[in-house]
Amino acid sequence: MLNLNDLGSIRCVKESGTSSVFQVSLQARLCLMKVYHAIDKQPWHPSYREIDPYICESAAYGRLKEQGLCQQGIVPDFYGVIDQTNPMQWQPHLNKFLKDKHRPNSILLELIPNLKQIGLESYTENLAAALLSIIQQIHEAGICHCDPYPRHMVVQPETDRVLWIDFDRAQIFNDQSITDRYHSWKEDDPLMTAELLDFLAKDMKLGKLVHAWGYYYHYS
Structure with missing residues (x-):
């Protein structure tokens, strides 16, 4: 497990209601640190799935690393976690976490510059085939992504x-104990991905988003 003393320079690059993302240096290497607001489990929260983004994403990346997908470069590399950070010790960067009931947890990921979500300007048949192949490998590793929208399917144009x-909504499963609900999630990921890619192929011919519009501006 890592700690804050392992990190160097820091710069906030994105904030949302669930997390803040920072660019940091780790052992002379630039990477991303994603810091999560902890979720208090409530009686009305579903018992059949994990809802805490940190637990979802750290478990998913741990499994992806273990199964060799990070090493293949088809998901960002995973460098570890930092648990239970005291926001007072990292000011002003963690100001937004001062009023949280619980201390935040973080993951460290590979920094990949200039990522572009899939769209009309980047769509190719080879790219579509690669995305479908990757989601299949993710499932074979025992992970449902559970959020298959364009912003999570990316390409680095230079390479x-x-x-x-x-993977902050991802669910982990084992084939020995998989439920009907997990079967449904496993079906949804590739079905939605294939539909999006089919719509983009049609929209390429039109020169504008028509069929795939909902995936960018409505469903997600």
């Missing part, structure tokens, strides 16, 4: 590297 990112 043509294709990745799936953002």
